[in-house]
Amino acid sequence: MVQLSHLVTSLPPFHFANAKQRIADKQAQGVDVVNLSVGDPDLPAPPQVVERLCTAMRDGENHRYPEYRGMRALHEAIAGWFERRFGVALTPEQEIMPLIGSKEGLVYSAACVLNAGDIALTPDPYYPVYISSVTSVNAQPYMLPMREESGYLPDLEGIPTEVLAKARLLWLNYPNNPTAACADRAFFEKAVDFARRYNLVIVHDMAYAEVHYEGFRPLSLLEIPGAKDVAVELHSLSKTYNMAGFRIGMLVGNRELVNAVALLKSNIDSGIFRPVQYAAIEALNLPESWIQERNAIYQHRRDLMLEGCRALGMRVQPSKAGLYIWAGVPEGYTSRQFADYLFDKMGIFLTPGTNFGPAGEGYVRISLTTPESRIQIALDRMKRAFVS
Ligand SMILES: Cc1ncc(COP(=O)(O)O)c(C=O)c1O
Numbered sequence: 001m002v003q004l005s006h007l008v009t010s011l012p013p014f015h016f017a018n019a020k021q022r023i024a025d026k027q028a029q030g031v032d033v034v035n036l037s038v039g040d041p042d043l044p045a046p047p048q049v050v051e052r053l054c055t056a057m058r059d060g061e062n063h064r065y066p067e068y069r070g071m072r073a074l075h076e077a078i079a080g081w082f083e084r085r086f087g088v089a090l091t092p093e094q095e096i097m098p099l100i101g102s103k104e105g106l107v108y109s110a111a112c113v114l115n116a117g118d119i120a121l122t123p124d125p126y127y128p129v130y131i132s133s134v135t136s137v138n139a140q141p142y143m144l145p146m147r148e149e150s151g152y153l154p155d156l157e158g159i160p161t162e163v164l165a166k167a168r169l170l171w172l173n174y175p176n177n178p179t180a181a182c183a184d185r186a187f188f189e190k191a192v193d194f195a196r197r198y199n200l201v202i203v204h205d206m207a208y209a210e211v212h213y214e215g216f217r218p219l220s221l222l223e224i225p226g227a228k229d230v231a232v233e234l235h236s237l238s239k240t241y242n243m244a245g246f247r248i249g250m251l252v253g254n255r256e257l258v259n260a261v262a263l264l265k266s267n268i269d270s271g272i273f274r275p276v277q278y279a280a281i282e283a284l285n286l287p288e289s290w291i292q293e294r295n296a297i298y299q300h301r302r303d304l305m306l307e308g309c310r311a312l313g314m315r316v317q318p319s320k321a322g323l324y325i326w327a328g329v330p331e332g333y334t335s336r337q338f339a340d341y342l343f344d345k346m347g348i349f350l351t352p353g354t355n356f357g358p359a360g361e362g363y364v365r366i367s368l369t370t371p372e373s374r375i376q377i378a379l380d381r382m383k384r385a386f387v388s
Contacts, residue, residue, distance in 0.1 A: 007136050015128060015355050023349055031347040034378040036366045038351075039177065039323045041242040043297065045283070046290060049241065052282040056275035066271035069262050070098035077281040078250055085209075086220040094255045095228070097262050098272055098280075102207050102236040102249035105261065107133040109203045109232060109251065112260040113169045114139035120169040123154040125178055125356035125363075127205065130171045142167065145359040152181030156194045170200045175208040175218050178356045178365040179326045180319030182216070188224045195230040201257060202231040207249075210240040210291050212321040213299045222253055232257045239323060241283040242294070248272060248280045298323065301368045301375055308379035309366075312386050325366040326353070330386070335361055346381040 016038045023033050044050075056062050069075075075092030082090050090096050099105045106129045114120060116138035122130050124143040134141050142163050144154035159167070172191060174183040183191075195202045204221040212218055221227050236249035251261055302318070305325050309316045315328030329338040335352035342348040350367070353360025370378075 010135060011132055012128075015351070019349065019351075022343075026343070026347060026349075032377075033343075033347045033349055034370065034374050034381075036348060036350040036370055036375075036378060038369070039239065039367050040244055040369055041239060041323075042369045042371065043242045043294060045241060045243045045246065045279075046286060048286070049243065049279045049283045053246075053275045053279040056278040062274040062278075066274045066277065068266040068271050069093060070096075070272060071274065071277050074098055074277045074281055077284040078252070081284040082220075082222075082252065086223055088220060088222045090252055091255070095252055095258055097251045097258045097265070098277065099234075099249045099251055099265070100269070100272055101238060101244075101247045102205065102234040102251075103129055104265075105234045105249060105251045106130065106203070106205065107136070108261045108264050109201075109234075109257065110134050110139070110169065111137050112257060112264055113201045113203075115168075117166065118169070119163060119167040120171060121154075121159065121163075121167050121200070122171050123152075123173070124358060125353060125360040126171065127173060127177050128356065130173075130205075134169075139168075143357065143359070146176075146179065146181070147359070152176055152179040153183060153187050156190065164198050167198065167200055170195060170202045171205065172202055172221065173205040173207075175206075175211070175319075175321035177208065177322060178324055178351070178353065178360065178363075180317075180322040180324050182218055182320050185219060185224070188219060188221050188227075192221070192224045192227050192230060196226070200230065201254070202227075204231055204233045206233050207236040208239055208322040209235055211295060211298060211323055213295060213302065213318075214320070216320040218321050228253050228255075230254065232261075237280055237283055240291075241286070243279070243283065246276050246279060248276050298368050301370070301372055304372055304375050305366060305368065305379070308375070308382070312379075312382055323368050325368070326363050327366055329353075329362060329364055335364055339364055342382070346378075346385060348378045348381060 026033050075096050078096050079090045079092050110133035114137050118139040119142045120134040122141040123146050131141050146152040146154050221231050232253035238244035306316050309327050335354045339352040351365040353363030
């Protein structure tokens with residue numbers, strides 16, 4: 001029998017890998033499952049992007065190993081997008097590292113900052129990779145519960161001094177998955193100051209930067225003066241341009257950490273397939289109107305779902321950004337019981353809040369990556385069960 005490492009035997013199954021199997025099993029029983037769980041954009045990538053990918057594919061030069069740190073033209077496209085979108089200048093090659101999606105950037109960042117025994121301050125609820133990337137280097141997460149009444153912002157000042165003595169990293173994620181909360185400038189300023197005082201690195205995960213509603217524009221942490229001294233930020237084309245399957249994102253900000261990630265990554269993989277890099281350049285140069293039109297579709301879905309949830313007596317807030325609705329479960333259910341009930345009895349698959357940590361108890365996460373017609377089917381099924 002193969003002796004597996006502590007690293008791998010201590011990892012839980014990745015929820016969404018497991019979810020696919022549960023859905024497939026249900027469908028095999030003839031159930032028409034409405035999937036409101038994973039944040040996997042159902043809308044297609046922009047046609048210009050697909051075209052650029054196909055053209056680049058036909059050039060044999062692009063079939064060779066790509067550049068470890070990404071093409072210069074991609075760095076320039078990222079820097080241009082960042083300047084236009086956030087008003088922040090980034091130095092190509094020094095403050096930018098293209099990635100195969102932002103997920104790997106979480107793992108690399110943790111590995112570049114943490115030693116065994118260190119602590120990573122982890123707002124709870126959290127995207128599960130924050131935990132596995134910390135425990136995989138024998139460091140420990142320290143949970144910072146985020147509560148509805150404090151706008152899902154963690155209480156940094158309440159962290160015990162003995163924890164701060166061992167803390168090296170602070171994860172932040174706004175627009176937040178799963179709560180859909182957004183951070184304001186005052187919180188980001190406080191976080192940068194806090195990181196400076198306690199010698200922490202902030203890894204701000206901004207995978208949902210460009211999914212926003214009603215004219216709201218989420219802030220980049222790097223807009224805060226001095227943030228680059230203590231922080232890096234992760235961006236992704238997965239949700240921004242419906243390019244989840246392309247696998248492309250980037251780490252930007254503090255140059256020491258960006259360079260460390262580049263070093264680690266070059267020892268593990270060999271860069272991003274060039275046609276995907278060309279496709280990303282095309283996407284990053286799309287007009288702002290493309291984002292607005294796509295977000296209008298999500299906004300309709302959001303409004304339909306919010307109205308439906310309220311009619312069922314569920315507690316929901318209109319999200320200003322992100323792909324999710326974070327809904328309070330009806331009285332008498334835990335998060336898991338409610339999610340299992342909807343799945344077993346109604347073929348509606350959504351994610352219990354506790355999949356994102358203990359502070360998620362009492363909530364479920366509903367994804368908006370499903371067409372309105374399917375959302376309506378889910379709401380009709382729920383209405384039949386809950387409203388007599
Ligand atoms: C908060 C958050 N961060 C990072 C990711 C990873 O995205 P990707 O690797 O596709 O860029 C996701 C994906 O769902 C996410 O929700």
